[in-house]
Amino acid sequence: MAAADAMTDAARHREAVAIAPGVHWIGALDPALRTFDIILRTEQGTTYNAYLVRGRDGVAVIDTVKAEFAEEFFARLESVADYGEIRAIVLNHLEPDHSGALPELLRRAPQATLYISARAPAILNGLLKSVVPRPKPPLVTVKTGDSLSLGERKLRFLLTPFVHWPDTQCTYLADEGVLFCGDLFGCHLCDGRLFDDRIGEFWPAIDYYYAHIMRPFAHQVREALAEILPLEPRVLAPTHGPILRERPRRYLEHYQALARRPANGPPRLAIFYISAYGNTAQMAEAIAAGAGEADGVQVSTHDIETGETAAFLDLIEGADAVAFGSPTINGDAVKPVWDLLSSLATIDVKGKRAGAFGSYGWSGEAIWLIEERLRGLKMQLPVPGLRIKLIPSTEEIAACHAFGRQLADSLVGGPGSARTLDLAEIG
Ligand code: FEO
Secondary structure (H helix, E strand, O other), X not given: OOOOOOOOHHHHOOOOEEEEOOEEEOOEEEOOOOEEOOOEEOOOOEEEOOEEEEEOOEEEEEOOOOHHHHHHHHHHHHOOOOHHHEEEEEOOOOOHHHHOOHHXXXXXXXXXXXXXXXXXXXXXXXXXXXXXXXXXXXXXXXOOOOEEEOOOXXXXXXXXXXXXXXXOEEEEEOOOOEEEEEOOXXXXXXXXXXXXXXXXXXXXXXXXXXXXXXXXXXXXXXXXXXXXXXXXXXXEEEOOXXXXXXXXXXXXXXXXXXXXXXOOOOOEEEEEEOOOOOHHHHHHHHHHHHHHOOOOOEEEEEEOOOOOHHHHHHHHHHOOEEEEEOOOEOOEOOHHHHHHHHHHHHOOOOOOEEEEEEEEOOOOHHHHHHHHXXXXXXXEXXXXXXXXXXXXXXXXXXXXXXXXXXXXXXXXXXXXXXXXXXHHHOO
8 A cells, every 4th residue: 555545644634643641653754755865765765753752740752853854743743742841852863864853842842851872962963063053952861771750650761872873772661661762673664554553564674674774783783682672562663664563572583583693603704706807716716725724614605797795795794704806907896896895884794804806907906995995894804915917827826725724714713824925926
């Protein structure tokens, strides 16, 4: 069903939607969005979810919306509360799609105290510094275990850094079991029915969102889940997509599966290459042969000329070390290599061992450029890049062998792990 057709009357008429006693959704619908953060496809639009919690002693607003949707957000807010009642504004995450309406909300509710995570003030400063006049709200930075009382009910804070920004946190309303979880468990799906039990299945949207937003932070997702699971929340209220209230534990378990650490096994070295005249391919084969001599290291080689980046990403995520081989054409590595290297930002590669190699005609910059990218991803480069001019000689094939052995030994602490190749001797 098209998003516009699926809207409830409340969503269509810009009214707040109750999600629990004294708790309302006051977000905005963006059914027309087709690209998010420049890179994500959003064929089904998205929502910017914000919430309002009413207690005996006042009202808390949790997150806001993208600036262009402020009017819709304020209309929903005004349908259930007066600005003078707002005691607290909680921002679980300050990315502009959730903080865009903040300056105007601060202007309308100047008495409200702003609650953000301890990592958020620098981001807040960046957001507010150009606003004239600059808002200076009362500010409280919070950590896990801190809470905010609204009278008979409390909002408890739970820091979940790097899912997916440094500032990210969750806020838990224990009496109703509602977890306001920021981007966690979110997806880009605009459906005015708002609740998972009204919408039906949308796992592909959750998986796509996880793959592009959360996957590089799988480790931090596991840490967040360890904090969230014992709470046994009855409602997951993310900042994008449907509110999850039908057996919410299945979403937690799904995230556990998505973020699972790769199974233990032998150390793995995956070698990716592309070759114009077969020379870089020869290097890859010799590197694999050398690596194969290291004790217990599983080695695989992959020609990326016709391959699918997605499948290679799974291999890289599961590998302990990776090597990338490219010829140099016009002073650069070739496009399939860059496509793969740019995709590494979507998975967790920090700390993995890595190396670069390739045959070149006259300059050989590809290897340095690949190494620079690998360092930028905070990968470890235990072996200097290996460049060979045109067709590898017998001696140069031996150098490839040594390169592979040394890279593999760096995984198992073998004899090659302390050697350094003398590249000056290798053309
Ligand atoms: Fe939906 Fe990270 O902002």
